[in-house]
Amino acid sequence: MTTEASLNPEGEAAWLRLKQHLEWCDSFALVFLFSDRPGVIDVLRERLAAIYRARVTGLKIPPPETPDALLTGLLPRLLNPPLYQRTLDAPIWLDLTRPPGGLSPEQQAAWQETGLQFLARLNEQREPLRRTLTKPLILVLPLAEQARIKRLVPDLWAIRHFSLRTGPWLVLTAAPGPTHPPTVLRSPT
Numbered sequence: 001m002t003t004e005a006s007l008n009p010e011g012e013a014a015w016l017r018l019k020q021h022l023e024w025c026d027s028f029a030l031v032f033l034f035s036d037r038p039g040v041i042d043v044l045r046e047r048l049a050a051i052y053r054a055r056v057t058g059l060k061i062p063p064p065e066t067p068d069a070l071l072t073g074l075l076p077r078l079l080n081p082p083l084y085q086r087t088l089d090a091p092i093w094l095d096l097t098r099p100p101g102g103l104s105p106e107q108q109a110a111w112q113e114t115g116l117q118f119l120a121r122l123n124e125q126r127e128p129l130r131r132t133l134t135k136p137l138i139l140v141l142p143l144a145e146q147a148r149i150k151r152l153v154p155d156l157w158a159i160r161h162f163s164l165r166t167g168p169w170l171v172l173t174a175a176p177g178p179t180h181p182p183t184v185l186r187s188p189t
Contacts (some may be wrong), residue, residue, distance in 0.1 A: 004173050005043050011169025019160045022048070022091060022136055028129070029136040030159055032106060034144040035166040043170070045093060048138075052090045060085070061093045065100055067107055075121055078137070079128050089118035091136035112142070116152060123153035130159065154182060 007015055021031070035041050050057040062077065064070045078092070096118070099111035119139075122129065129137070141149055141166060150157050 005038070005039055006171050006173060007043060007169045008171050010167060011043075014166070014169070018044065018162065018164060019051070020049070024163070025091075025136050027135075028133045029161040030084075030156060031091075031138040032139060032149075032157075032160055032163040033140045033166065034109055034143045034164070037166050037168065038098060039094065039170045040166045040168075041097065041140055044166075045095070048091070048093065059090050059093055060088065061095075063100065066103065067099075067110045068079065070114050070118040071121065076126070078084065078122070078127075078154045079125055079132055081132065084131075086134065088135070091138050092133070093138045093140070095140040097140050097142050102140060112145075112148065114137060115141075116149070117144070119149060119153050119156065123156045126153055126155050128158060136161075 018031070018033075022029075033041065033044070045059070045061070049061075052059040062074050065072050074094075096115040099108050103111065119141075146165070
């Protein structure tokens with residue numbers, strides 16, 4: 001038997017607010033999700049991905065592989081995306097709460113600070129970002145850094161369309177296992 005994750009009623013209400021907000025967006029929108037609950041973020045991301053898979057557009061999740069890739073690779077891609085990405089009607093999901101696997105201990109330590117530098121540069125480039133992106137940008141950020149991020153990126157904070165703090169909303173349920181035909185015992189005759 002495996003376990004499946006779902007959300008409690010408070011989490012479901014938050015999910016519906018996020019989903020409804022994204023459904024109303026027909027152009028650039030900046031969304032901040034603050035979390036210290038990776039499981040909750042995974043549920044939200046998977047639900048959004050399922051919606052956009054159904055629309056054949058997908059949910060773009062840029063995977064920076066190193067802290068430096070945030071600044072040297074991802075930031076330019078956000079500000080000047082390829083033409084095919086501009087035509088997709090899917091939000092961009094960027095999770096800065098967890099460093100990617102395979103990083104050295106030094107890179108893991110640098111991940112959080114580089115994420116804050118990335119946000120500061122994004123703050124400086126907010127107007128080009130608003131003109132370039134025609135879809136929502138969802139930034140998943142550490143809950144413990146919310147106050148610091150508000151001070152660090154006041155212009156991004158001012159243009160945000162939606163923000164959400166996740167809570168302990170995860171409910172684990174046992175998924176039904178594979179069904180097996182009943183075992184028939186025969187008595188020896």
